[in-house]
Amino acid sequence: KQEVTQIPAALSVPEGENLVLNCSFTDSAIYNLQWFRQDPGKGLTSLLLIQSSQREQTSGRLNASLDKSSGRSTLYIAASQPGDSATYLCAVSGTASKLTFGTGTRLQVML
């Protein structure tokens, strides 16, 4: 059974800092890994999708890496802004086509 863990559970940083969010998964037989953002009381916004054959994806200030063999992914956020404050979720897709989610990292970027 796939299990996804995200560390840290919560993170508070001053504006402008670069930061790294971590995601680990127990079963390396994944098809893809997706990072999402969730604002309080809102839905999920897809940030980045990494196929299992890829090592990283970039979008603006975001960079996600994937090490499938070790079961790890990181989301790097450069020059953080208060608008980045949200919960970040990592999810992996396996043979069953469904997504298994981590419990998220709650990020607060302070002015």
Next chain:
Amino acid sequence: NAGVMQNPRHLVRRRGQEARLRCSPVKGHSHVYWYRQLPEEGLKFMVYLQKENIIDESGMPKERFSAEFPKEGPSILRIQQVVRGDSAAYFCASSPQKGARDTEAFFGQGTRLTVV
């Protein structure tokens, strides 16, 4: 992601009533997934449907819950005789022909069910 439409956004039901949650996928997407997010917990898979077929319902509670995705119209998640423990946010996601295995999943805004 704005293309997945869920309604209602908020739903209040008394214990014992039925709840019907609707999801219209992104136009052209034929794969629909339902997930549940209990308070202070992560999202958990419930069911995976294609048009007129349930592909995987391994995350669905055995009783009171059912889902459908008819040939025409939205996907429906139905909860009969709701209890307080059903209070949660229910999210629908859709993906195109190949399914979430190969492509990005797009999520709706969710339906927040409160059972009083």
